[in-house]
Amino acid sequence: MWRAAAMLAFATIVGATVFSRAAFAQLPQNPDTGEIHALHVQGNVYMLAGAGSNITVQIGEQGVSVVDAGDGKYTDQVLAVIRKLTVKPIRVVIDTSSDPDHVGGNEAIADAGIAIIGGVVAFNTEDFQNYSPIIAHENAFNRMNGTTRGDPQWPSRAWPTDPYSVGPKKLFYNDEGIEIIHLPAAHSDGDSIVFFRRSDVISVGDILSTETYPVIDLKRGGSIQGTIDALNRILDMTISRQESEGGTYIIPGHGRIYDQFEVLEYRDMVVIIRDRIQDLIKKNKTLEEIKATRPTEDYDARYGATTGPWTTDMFIETVYKSLLAAK
């Protein structure tokens, strides 16, 4: 009798699974719609999603540090969300690259800020005071100011004001050290990652996306090996809290917050795909022959795309060309 009752209960429950899920609270809609969502990561650091790319803000008594400024379409909403988090002014903007979806809001966000300066005798201090400095690697700066041919030139108010070349560039805001580290030839030749040391959060820009294969911009100096080296460097900087979970959090350019293990799995994927394509190059396979073997098949359902700005084919082709260039 008990067995019959259990079987009946089991059958009923399995059959009702479709309906029982709908009764639970629903997740919010996809944030990439201009509706800006703020999530406290840990320590002083928050992530803002929905502005074209993820924006990192560090908040404290000294004011706000902003990593990446979004694409510029939703800057008013971004500033409104920051105002809800704090009334302190924006003090510095840091760009992880020169990509439009990361620097489009540079001018507006920096304009909303205030620079910490001493007295300047020779210049009109108001020009500096009411505008936050923008920090980026000099390669990103050169791509934005027209020095590097082929890149669109941005208005001068959007340019980084404090480019660095070798780094790491070090700041101390809101009771914690901030390291801005250049990772060469990864997503591009102008990549920076930003490490908030006390909050234990790293903002890594487009070196890592949780929704696509790594975007490698060959024309702007990116490479597959540089991407792998960058992911390895990020892994070296992270410490998990326990059992490979928590501890250092990583904010990618797009997608959700990761921890060490998830960066590890992403790194493993990139290495495995690189190894497969490299093996086929050694066997003198053409690009079309390599694509036909589907070297990314086990990851396509998670990271691949057949349409859009970054497809699986584009990724394979980029890895192929990058490996040939390195030979």
Next chain:
Amino acid sequence: MGRGLCLSRIACSFCLLLAGLLVSLPASSQAPPKPPAKPRPVPGPSEFSLSGNWVPYFHEDLLERGNGPELDNYLGLPITDGARKMGLSWDPSRMTVEEHQCQVHVSPYMNRSPSRYAFSEIRDPETQLVIAIQLYIENYQQTRIIWMDGRPHPPDFAPHTWMGFSTGKWEGNVLTVYTTHIKQGFIRRNGIPESDKATMIEHYIRYGDIMTHVAIVTDPVYLTEPFVRTNDFALAQYTPGSWVYSCEPVEELDAAKNRVPHYLPGENPFVDEFAKKRGIPLAAAMGGAETMYPEYQLKLEEMMKPQTPAKK
């Protein structure tokens, strides 16, 4: 005209009047009630509780759950081609990599482990209503919190954890739990993956000192259909000792840092080891949804019949 017809007319008039009132009410007063500003404890049936220490029966899948699955045995798993490819490329040496050494099984797989499962209740201190059910899993010392107060799940971009984020509700004497935000893990710990897009619905069914646990995993990345597993537990009559998992990753091998052990396509040396050992066709060992169902035995019989050589 009788009294009955008169009453009927009165009733009819009343209904019409009531309908008219309802139609004329402002839209706002007809709007559904707003959800509470913050989660609040939801009264549950006080006669049902899972509190106590539960230990698993191993009358299902003992060898796989204990010793571990054999390499390249994907029988009975509704996996995609992508999952199969990932399994075939997985080298167990991956677990020697420093950052992999201490990784934990995800909650859908954790339920299969030899472990003590300690259920307890977290109650609102003022009302004593149950806010959450806490589940301590001895294996890897993981704690799951099953929120019972109707709170929403986190947004898409929130971090994932090994145990995920769970909400639950009583459906009669069955605790139904919905879990999201689970990290990437294994469907079977021989390399068959479960993605971080997977979700799980569980039903904890208690009858006396026995509990049946049903877990239904849905993974749009690596499964072609929901995967159902069941486990039985018994209420421990004593307080058992406890495993402690103090894992510290170390570099034990003289091997390159940042290595990623894996097999290139076609170079897995163990691909047919399970099939040969068990005397089944390789296609069966490679899994797929059809291998879950009893009808597959008929197909297996056909596949295992000696093939008649074609006449010249």
